Amino acid sequence: xxxxxxxxxxxxxxxxxxxxxxxxxxxxxxxxxxxxxxxxxxxxxxxxxxxxxxxxxxxxxxxxxxxxxxxxxxxxxxxxxxxxxxxxxxxxxxxxxxxxxxxxxxxxxxxxxxxxxxxxxxxxxxxxxxxxxxxxxxxxxxxxxxxxxxxxxxxxxxxxxxxxxxxxxxxxxxxxxxxxxxxxxxxxxxxxxxxxxxxxxxxxxxxxxxxxxxxxxxxxxxxxxxxxxxxxxxxxxxxxxxxxxxxxxxxxxxxxxxxxxxxxxxxxxxxxxxxxxxxxxxxxxxxxxxxxxxxxxxxxxxxxxxxxxxxxxxxxxxxxxxxxxxxxxxxxxxxxxxxxxxxxxxxxxxxxxxxxxxxxxxxxxxxxxxxxxxxxxxxxxxxxxxxxxxxxxxxxxxxxxxxxxxxxxxxxxxxxxxxxxxxxxxxxxxxxxxxxxxxxxxxxxxxxxxxxxxxxxxxxxxxxxxxxxxxxxxxxxxxxxxxxxxxxxxxxxxxxxxxxxxxxxxxxxxxxxxxxxxxxxxxxxxxxxxxxxxxxxxxxxxxxxxxxxxxxxxxxxxxxxxxxxxxxxxxxxxxxxxxxxxxxxxxxxxxxxxxxxxxxxxxxxxxxxxxxxxxxxxxxxxxxxxxxxxxxxxxxxxxxxxxxxxxxxxxxxxxxxxxxxxxxxxxxxxxxxxxxxxxxxxxxxxxxxxxxxxxxxxxxxxxxxxxxxxxxxxxxxxxxxxx
Amino acid sequence: xxxxxxxxxxxxxxxxxxxxxxxxxxxxxxxxxxxxxxxxxxxxxxxxxxxxxxxxxxxxxxxxxxxxxxxxxxxxxxxxxxxxxxxxxxxxxxxxxxxxxxxxxxxxxxxxxxxxxxxxxxxxxxxxxxxxxxxxxxxxxxxxxxxxxxxxxxxxxxxxxxxxxxxxxxxxxxxxxxxxxxxxxxxxxxxxxxxxxxxxxxxxxxxxxxxxxxx
Numbered sequence: 001x002x003x004x005x006x007x008x009x010x011x012x013x014x015x016x017x018x019x020x021x022x023x024x025x026x027x028x029x030x031x032x033x034x035x036x037x038x039x040x041x042x043x044x045x046x047x048x049x050x051x052x053x054x055x056x057x058x059x060x061x062x063x064x065x066x067x068x069x070x071x072x073x074x075x076x077x078x079x080x081x082x083x084x085x086x087x088x089x090x091x092x093x094x095x096x097x098x099x100x101x102x103x104x105x106x107x108x109x110x111x112x113x114x115x116x117x118x119x120x121x122x123x124x125x126x127x128x129x130x131x132x133x134x135x136x137x138x139x140x141x142x143x144x145x146x147x148x149x150x151x152x153x154x155x156x157x158x159x160x161x162x163x164x165x166x167x168x169x170x171x172x173x174x175x176x177x178x179x180x181x182x183x184x185x186x187x188x189x190x191x192x193x194x195x196x197x198x199x200x201x202x203x204x205x206x207x208x209x210x211x212x213x214x215x216x217x218x219x220x221x222x223x224x225x226x227x228x229x230x231x232x233x234x235x236x237x238x239x240x241x242x243x244x245x246x247x248x249x250x251x252x253x254x255x256x257x258x259x260x261x262x263x264x265x266x267x268x269x270x271x272x273x274x275x276x277x278x279x280x281x282x283x284x285x286x287x288x289x290x291x292x293x294x295x296x297x298x299x300x301x302x303x304x305x306x307x308x309x310x311x312x313x314x315x316x317x318x319x320x321x322x323x324x325x326x327x328x329x330x331x332x333x334x335x336x337x338x339x340x341x342x343x344x345x346x347x348x349x350x351x352x353x354x355x356x357x358x359x360x361x362x363x364x365x366x367x368x369x370x371x372x373x374x375x376x377x378x379x380x381x382x383x384x385x386x387x388x389x390x391x392x393x394x395x396x397x398x399x400x401x402x403x404x405x406x407x408x409x410x411x412x413x414x415x416x417x418x419x420x421x422x423x424x425x426x427x428x429x430x431x432x433x434x435x436x437x438x439x440x441x442x443x444x445x446x447x448x449x450x451x452x453x454x455x456x457x458x459x460x461x462x463x464x465x466x467x468x469x470x471x472x473x474x475x476x477x478x479x480x481x482x483x484x485x486x487x488x489x490x491x492x493x494x495x496x497x498x499x500x501x502x503x504x505x506x507x508x509x510x511x512x513x514x515x516x517x518x519x520x521x522x523x524x525x526x527x528x529x530x531x532x533x534x535x536x537x538x539x540x541x542x543x544x545x546x547x548x549x550x551x552x553x554x555x556x557x558x559x560x561x562x563x564x565x566x567x568x569x570x571x572x573x574x575x576x577x578x579x580x581x582x583x584x585x586x587x588x589x590x591x592x593x594x595x596x597x598x599x600x601x602x603x604x605x606x607x608x609x610x611x612x613x614x615x616x617x618x619x620x621x622x623x624x625x626x627x628x629x630x631x632x633x634x635x636x637x638x639x640x641x642x643x644x645x646x647x648x649x650x651x652x653x654x655x656x657x658x659x660x661x662x663x664x665x666x667x668x669x670x671x672x673x674x675x676x677x678x679x680x681x682x683x684x685x686x687x688x689x690x691x692x693x694x695x696x697x698x699x700x701x702x703x704x705x706x707x708x709x710x711x712x713x714x715x716x717x718x719x720x721x722x723x
Numbered sequence: 724x725x726x727x728x729x730x731x732x733x734x735x736x737x738x739x740x741x742x743x744x745x746x747x748x749x750x751x752x753x754x755x756x757x758x759x760x761x762x763x764x765x766x767x768x769x770x771x772x773x774x775x776x777x778x779x780x781x782x783x784x785x786x787x788x789x790x791x792x793x794x795x796x797x798x799x800x801x802x803x804x805x806x807x808x809x810x811x812x813x814x815x816x817x818x819x820x821x822x823x824x825x826x827x828x829x830x831x832x833x834x835x836x837x838x839x840x841x842x843x844x845x846x847x848x849x850x851x852x853x854x855x856x857x858x859x860x861x862x863x864x865x866x867x868x869x870x871x872x873x874x875x876x877x878x879x880x881x882x883x884x885x886x887x888x889x890x891x892x893x894x895x896x897x898x899x900x901x902x903x904x905x906x907x908x909x910x911x912x913x914x915x916x917x918x919x920x921x922x923x924x925x926x927x928x929x930x931x932x933x934x935x936x937x938x
Contacts (some may be wrong), residue, residue: 503811510750510833511745514749535749659879
């Protein structure tokens with residue numbers, strides 16, 4: 001940092017800009033630094049008169065806003081002899097390319113890019129004001145000697161030429177040299193300033209700085225190292241001049257090692273104009289043979305952290321001014337390194353976030369309610385299949401939502417409006433892509449307020465299509481498996497089922513034969529015939545029901561949950577296995593609760609479970625002779641949520657070790673059995689939200705219990721949570 | 724259709740299925756007979772025996788005691804009612820067993836009306852014969868009981884083929900006395916000939932005197 005010399009009043013600066021508020025920080029700094037600052041709006045006409053009246057030392061023109069023609073202002077100033085000499089500096093933004101030719105023509109001396117480094121701006125301003133003063137002095141000196149001044153111009157080159165011409169006339173070699181040096185230093189600072197502002201890599205930026213050192217300060221070679229985060233190692237990033245290799249001996253220097261490492265660890269510069277006698281310079285032979293005279297090494301420090309080292313060798317001594325300049329740019333370069341690091345970190349974390357979003361198929365977006373501004377992450381574009389870069393509006397988003405689910409969005413909006421905004425949301429809905437494919441998404445939105453108390457929703461939207469489809473596929477497979485198992489069971493029951501149908505058929509045939517007999521002869525007995533026919537109708541329906549129930553069991557079900565009476569559901573199945581039980585001498589007892597809450601379930605699937613359990617029970621009692629074969633089925637309201645049913649047998653029972661294993665797939669003790677029945681039954685109950693388990697009785701036999709949730713009115717499947 | 728019935732008959736129907744019971748009951752009635760229905764073997768056995776049925780229509784598959792078991796039990800306790808089996812399963816071993824144990828017929832459901840009526844008639848006829856036989860036996864026994872001890876003695880020797888002379892010598896009575904007893908025996912027993920008497924004796928399981936065979 002150059003030592004600012006105390007001056008009463010450094011100079012006056014006039015600032016033209018359209019938006020005074022944006023340059024406020026700059027004004028404050030300029031004022032604090034000792035300048036008098038005036039402000040004027042750019043588009044007012046009397047500006048030029050004001051300039052003429054006040055004759056500031058320097059004019060700043062803000063050309064950041066499009067449409068402002070600062071160039072014109074500048075040209076006007078330069079065309080007027082009274083204001084010609086006033087240096088004009090543009091303030092532009094990094095992405096607005098200054099038309100340099102236009103700038104030169106219009107007479108600008110320099111430009112500052114926004115965001116700007118205030119120190120940098122200060123020394124530029126100071127430099128140009130000093131330069132102007134110098135020029136004034138020279139002119140008056142030259143004038144005293146009768147020289148004809150060349151028409152002055154804003155460009156540094158021209159200023160230099162002008163001075164050069166004057167110097168030839170006056171022969172003031174010393175002043176000439178001083179001015180040349182000053183000019184060089186100014187150019188040097190400008191080069192470094194430019195290098196630091198470019199959007200290039202750290203290495204390229206530092207290389208340009210090193211080259212500027214060599215070019216402008218006439219160094220033999222210059223090098224810049226950066227340090228690692230832990231401040232233990234320096235890595236060479238730039239080398240200009242006689243040596244340009246980066247991977248040589250001095251490519252990596254630990255802190256504390258050699259002179260450069262010591263500069264880094266001590267955070268103090270090392271300067272010498274007599275290399276051959278300096279104790280820190282080890283290789284004196286080399287220094288002598290190359291003609292090295294001076295060395296300057298500066299630590300690059302930001303907030304007490306050493307971020308690098310800058311060093312140069314020259315074949316001539318270094319003046320104080322040069323050293324001052326080097327010290328100043330060391331600071332600027334350190335800031336530049338730090339800034340590049342921060343930018344790199346930011347880019348890296350942005351890249352991580354983008355990648356994380358891509359991997360998890362989660363896209364994010366923010367919606368600023370007041371302005372309807374929407375910002376989206378890349379992944380969101382991908383999820384919604386919108387061209388990256390295309391502006392996203394609420395309309396565009398709504399157009400992608402599945403027409404059946406748009407109402408959910410509307411409901412959310414209503415809740416949002418009713419609640420005055422600020423509720424958190426979570427919901428699932430479907431999207432329809434331009435190619436008509438469907439995606440399932442799960443969205444979570446959080447309401448926040450920014451620093452201006454503006455309401456903003458931040459939402460994360462996850463594409464859950466894959467898992468949704470997998471879930472559906474799994475459901476379908478389960479259903480299919482249950483269906484197959486049902487058919488298998490029914491096949492095993494064929495003989496019994498045939499018998500069950502046969503009974504009513506028998507009745508029908510007997511009744512019909514009897515009717516014919518009653519109607520024959522001289523005195524037909526109509527009453528008997530009528531009774532017989534009534535019985536035929538009843539038996540016919542009974543047979544029909546059995547067929548219907550069987551057909552229902554053979555169907556593939558994709559039935560949603562319906563309200564069922566569990567007693568009725570179980571009774572229907574028992575009607576089918578009556579004969580089977582009889583043939584195996586099993587007595588079936590139903591102990592149903594008188595009042596049972598309705599349950600929510602799939603009738604066929606639950607009947608399949610009961611069928612499975614009952615068939616198992618009958619089989620378990622096969623061969624039991626020393627006690628009655630009893631099959632008892634009980635139902636009861638067990639608690640507020642569920643109804644419980646129990647199938648109990650007096651068979652051979654299950655060893656306590658296997659009482660859970662029996663539900664495993666493929667576990668069976670039957671030769672030729674598949675072992676799927678119980679595992680399917682359990683999964684049916686689980687998908688109902690219930691349970692199936694077995695308990696060994698104290699007496700011989702087993703109890704199979706299962707629970708089914710009670711029927712409740714369903715709520716909507718999206719929910720708004722209050723905040 | 725509808726053959727006139729000379730006699731009344733009561734048909735018992737044992738089947739646990741109500742549809743089957745009702746249908747059979749009606750069919751029996753349409754044939755002019757009376758029907759009684761039972762839902763299980765136990766129920767049938769517990770029925771009071773005021774007037775036993777003339778035929779039983781019996782299902783093979785019953786809860787508790789099966790049809791075949793009931794057949795066996797009836798034989799054990801001397802219930803000689805003819806049985807017609809009806810079943811939903813055409814089971815060969817069961818049918819063989821049933822017929823061997825004396826069933827009239829073994830039919831499958833749904834049952835053919837003609838076959839069933841025919842079987843029932845046969846059963847009723849068989850039952851009638853059986854009852855007649857019982858009555859006959861009873862009468863025969865009464866007649867035998869009405870013989871004096873001496874007459875019974877003589878009868879035993881007569882049916883063994885002994886001549887009057889031999890019988891007289893054996894019993895130490897005169898031949899005339901033998902002839903006298905013989906006349907009474909023939910009259911009391913209502914036998915027309917010696918052969919008749921021998922047959923009656925066989926039916927009564929009276930042992931013949933073996934002594935004559937030894938001489």
